[in-house]
Amino acid sequence: MTYIFKNTEINNEKASVFETKSLLYLIGKRNDSKEIEYVTFDCFNDVSGINKRHNKIWDIQSKNEATLSPKKIGTYFFTLFDNFLSTFSFKEFIFFCPILKEKYKIDSKLRNFKFTNFEEKTQTRIIAGLTEEVIRVKNDSIDYSTKIKEFLKIITIVEDENTENEYIKAVTKFKKTEIKSDEFYKSVFVELRNIQSSKKNSYIENKTISEIREVLSFRRHLSVKDIELLIVSRIIGVEIFKNIFYYPIYFSIFIDHLNIEDKKDILQECNSNLSRAFFNKNNNKVFWKICEEIITYFSINKNKDVESVYNSVLSTYTPKVSYLNETTLKYLISIILEGLE
Structure with a gap:
């Protein structure tokens, strides 16, 4: 079982806004987003998610074209179809695109739908576009019509209807997303887009892997926690886990009377506790909730006394995890x- 990387981008152009949107859709707007551990860029496809056990791939082909004709849609389905033929385990195939013309669809209000939601005439033209592209690229005598029918039964079409800011907000797990401005969320989106772009600068054309996990060796990926950590660090304003012995000046009142070793013990324990709360996928909503409560408090209060802030915000709050x-x-x-x- 092998996978050969073909038609990968090798230029230094910035990753498109649309590819970053599809990345954030994958990790923040799906019912199964929690399963995704890593996101790769321009390896299996524009964006692909991989689970912790490295045995499932969520595959996304994104196309940001204002007027996508049915035949062109079929042509763009090819990379997804080619992965469908692969021996690797792809969990889902997703075509991420702008909102398509109403006349193409049976239910024009759906933004996430299967191939059966296309009108019959549209289906025929999409199949024609995909078939022509398969013949052009494969250039062999194999009849792929049965495989194409099987593939079209499982492909998902996702139409983009959200702003860049909304995709970032979906990842934060904040209920009160207005605690930061739209300009702030836009700046985080741009930073993530640039990081995504930098991950695509390596050359992997014709490289071969025999297991899904091997794709991580190319360093064209981010972990979901990397992305969440970037966002929460920008929201808080500092790199929260940058140094286990770092402490802000407002915390000094609690430890300045201690000797150096006791200080180190407390700082290490605090940093470890926050790290456990943040990186635990099953409980990190608690971490986000507490951050939200604190930031909301500071948005309407100028109080800088940590003891007083704690008594006002968290003294009656019992976290679900004891180490907080x-x-x-x-x-x-x-x-x-x-x-x-």
Whole structure:
């Protein structure tokens, strides 16, 4: 079982807005987003998600063209279809595109739908476009018509109807996304787009892998936690896990009276506790909720006394995870306060 990378981008152009949107859709707007551990760029396809066990791939082909004809849609389905023929385990095939013409669809209001939602005439033209592209690229005598029918039964079409800001907000797990401005969310989107672009600068054309996990060796990926950490660090204003012995000035009142070793122990414990809360996929909503409460408080209060802030916001709050104790929460309040300044 092998996979050969073909037609990969080798230029240094910035990753398109649309590809970044499809990345954020994959990790923030799906019912199964939680399963995705890594996202690769221009390897299997424009964007692909991989689970923790490296045995499933979510495959996305994104096309940001204002007027996609049915035949062109079929042509663009080819990379997804080619992966469908692969021996690798692809969980889902997704075509990510702008909102298509109403006349192409049976239910024009659907933004996430299967091939059967296309009008019969549109289906015929899409099949023709895909078939012609298969014949052109494969250039062999194999009849792919049965495989094409099987593929079209499972492909998902996702129409983009959200702004760049909304995709970033979907990843934050904040309920009150207005605690940051649209300009802020846009700047984070641009930063992520540029990081995505930098990951595509390597040359992998004709490289071969025999297991899904081997694609990570090309370093054309980000972990979902990398992306979430980027976003939360920008929201808080500092790199939250940059140094286990780092502490903000507002936390000094709690540890300045201690000797150096005791200081190190407390800082290491606080950093470890926050890290556990953030990186635990099953419980990290608690971390996001607490951050949201603290940031919301600071948005309407100028109070810089950490003890007072804790008593106002979190003294009656009982976290679902025991390691988010009082000292750790005061440490987090101090970090957020420093970052917001």
